[in-house]
Amino acid sequence: MSTTETFEFNKDNLATYKEYLTRYDDVESALLPVLHLAQEQNGWLPDHVVSYISLLMSIPEIKIKEVISFYDMFYDVPVGRNIVQVCTNISCSMFGGREIYQGLLKHFDTGYLTPTRDGRISLQKMECLGACELAPCMRVNDDFVGNLDLTSAIQKLEELP
Amino acid sequence: MTEVLKTEKVNLKWNGIDIQAEKGSNLLKAALDNGIEVAHYCYHAGLSIAGVCRMCMVEQDGNPRAFPSCNATCGEGMVIRNDTVKIKAAVESTLQFHLLNHPLDCPVCDQAGECGLQDYYMKHGQYDSQMIDKKVHKAKVQDIGKNVMLDAERCILCSRCTRFTEEVTKTNELGILNRGDHAEITVNEDLKNDYAQNLVDICPVGALTSKDFRFKQRVWFLDEVQTTCIGCETGCSVKVSQNKNGAYRVKPVYDHDVNGHWMCDDGRVIYKHVSSPTRLQNASENINGLFVPVAELGVQAIVRGKKPKYILSTGLTLGEYAGFFNAIKGSRAEVALYTLPNLGPEFDGILRRGDKNANLRGAKTAFDLAGFDSTQAGLDKVLNSISSSDVVYVVIPEILYNEDHFNTLINKVEKAGVRIALTPGETLSSLRAFNYLLPVPSFLEKNGEILNYQGAKRTLRAGLSYGETSKDVSYYGKWVNV
Numbered sequence: 001m002s003t004t005e006t007f008e009f010n011k012d013n014l015a016t017y018k019e020y021l022t023r024y025d026d027v028e029s030a031l032l033p034v035l036h037l038a039q040e041q042n043g044w045l046p047d048h049v050v051s052y053i054s055l056l057m058s059i060p061e062i063k064i065k066e067v068i069s070f071y072d073m074f075y076d077v078p079v080g081r082n083i084v085q086v087c088t089n090i091s092c093s094m095f096g097g098r099e100i101y102q103g104l105l106k107h108f109d110t111g112y113l114t115p116t117r118d119g120r121i122s123l124q125k126m127e128c129l130g131a132c133e134l135a136p137c138m139r140v141n142d143d144f145v146g147n148l149d150l151t152s153a154i155q156k157l158e159e160l161p
Numbered sequence: 162m163t164e165v166l167k168t169e170k171v172n173l174k175w176n177g178i179d180i181q182a183e184k185g186s187n188l189l190k191a192a193l194d195n196g197i198e199v200a201h202y203c204y205h206a207g208l209s210i211a212g213v214c215r216m217c218m219v220e221q222d223g224n225p226r227a228f229p230s231c232n233a234t235c236g237e238g239m240v241i242r243n244d245t246v247k248i249k250a251a252v253e254s255t256l257q258f259h260l261l262n263h264p265l266d267c268p269v270c271d272q273a274g275e276c277g278l279q280d281y282y283m284k285h286g287q288y289d290s291q292m293i294d295k296k297v298h299k300a301k302v303q304d305i306g307k308n309v310m311l312d313a314e315r316c317i318l319c320s321r322c323t324r325f326t327e328e329v330t331k332t333n334e335l336g337i338l339n340r341g342d343h344a345e346i347t348v349n350e351d352l353k354n355d356y357a358q359n360l361v362d363i364c365p366v367g368a369l370t371s372k373d374f375r376f377k378q379r380v381w382f383l384d385e386v387q388t389t390c391i392g393c394e395t396g397c398s399v400k401v402s403q404n405k406n407g408a409y410r411v412k413p414v415y416d417h418d419v420n421g422h423w424m425c426d427d428g429r430v431i432y433k434h435v436s437s438p439t440r441l442q443n444a445s446e447n448i449n450g451l452f453v454p455v456a457e458l459g460v461q462a463i464v465r466g467k468k469p470k471y472i473l474s475t476g477l478t479l480g481e482y483a484g485f486f487n488a489i490k491g492s493r494a495e496v497a498l499y500t501l502p503n504l505g506p507e508f509d510g511i512l513r514r515g516d517k518n519a520n521l522r523g524a525k526t527a528f529d530l531a532g533f534d535s536t537q538a539g540l541d542k543v544l545n546s547i548s549s550s551d552v553v554y555v556v557i558p559e560i561l562y563n564e565d566h567f568n569t570l571i572n573k574v575e576k577a578g579v580r581i582a583l584t585p586g587e588t589l590s591s592l593r594a595f596n597y598l599l600p601v602p603s604f605l606e607k608n609g610e611i612l613n614y615q616g617a618k619r620t621l622r623a624g625l626s627y628g629e630t631s632k633d634v635s636y637y638g639k640w641v642n643v
Binding site: 060061062063065070 | 337
């Protein structure tokens, strides 16, 4: 299905890509920012995006897939418009982080990373987000939302576009 | 493989024993070269250093931390120990960690008997499991192409295979996806390199097994005979695993000058014709397309008085050529050489060569010495002069990569009154053109030497013996005078 799809950096991103290359001594080091850039443009990183980056940077596809599968913030499955990462590490768990995550899954009737039916939200269970002072906390796209309970979490997410 | 000969040596002490090592080589290699056993999984002399298995830990005098010996360079006067309590505890814990998710399926695993985990477990194992969590299960029985089967949960992530596809074949099919407990070897697309079976050899556990060999035989029922591959003119050093029922597999043997650590996939199947059920084992007569055993004396009676013409193959040993030309010396026999056509590129950049004639150089030398023409023109001359009063002996090449090319030769031979095939292999359907089939030894049934593309002498060693296959071409050469 994805074999017929194509992907290419748009003009702005291609310029950004070239700027990234100048930051590092070798091409491989620029892979992480380049993957972020591609994910920003495409939403997630399917095989045809990997092939494009592989050709562009002359890095074998499997090496790119290794990186994508290693890190939680790269998605090799389709995700919703908004990514919501709920922390379930020690501090947040002590304040009910796991229960909030389970409650959100139930409320939106979805599973780990599976987009909600309207394609609005993907929920992701995370280990430490590095914001223990906000426990229990979650990250909505690029913003931290802290001192949550299930009701306020649901309320916050229902406001999302 | 470095071509530079490092002759400079350094002295070091390993567990109190004085050893010498090449300057600049790593500690683990120094120990192994000196016959000291050091447990290791990820280190392989033909690959880069990864330092991921943490099994080869050592202690150095004056260094408070233990470190992996594969990633440390030999220095003059180093005092190294790996028999201390601290190291033993470290290796035991590391092995325990390696075995966390390893399934207990040794009884059905093909690697059993030559498995790194089994070997080291006997030495460094904890025996009583402390596991309270369930093992992580991963995909088993994955056919990843090129006769390689992958069992992801047996893998200990030593990364030898990914380094092989990255560094040796440069095809990058394999990688380690995911992280931590879930990390597993994965193929991007099916294996496509022609050296894939080496992955099975370098895998220290049963994660990568050979589809051709698996479930055929237990390794402890096999003997290994070190010989030379006859698949092409490279002449790689190989060992053939076999027992009285036949040959089962071919594996490379390290040879610095010829093949290094590896061999190609084509070489893995060179044993097939030897223990094939249709292997010719006795003199046979062709009766309406059926090969029926016949007394050798009967064949001798038929060829009596006829003019003999021999077409030899390029796969015979130096001894066989010499013996043959000695046998026909002074007779009116004509001799020509059938050369296998080139297949693929002249050299694929790693080991495999397009010239599939294992001993072309040896054959040419022997022909020149005996005063016969070994060229294609010589072959054509003999073929064109065949008449019905002739008896033609054709030595069938052991491995026919291009059967059509050989069939054109057979078509030309059909004019002869008596056609005899001397075959070291199977009774192919194309051999129906011959009146008689006589068995000759295959490369696994004879001792001798061949000259490879470098002109270096490579040794063939006999391991098997089948039926009446011990009589070689020099024996049949003597028939010229009957």
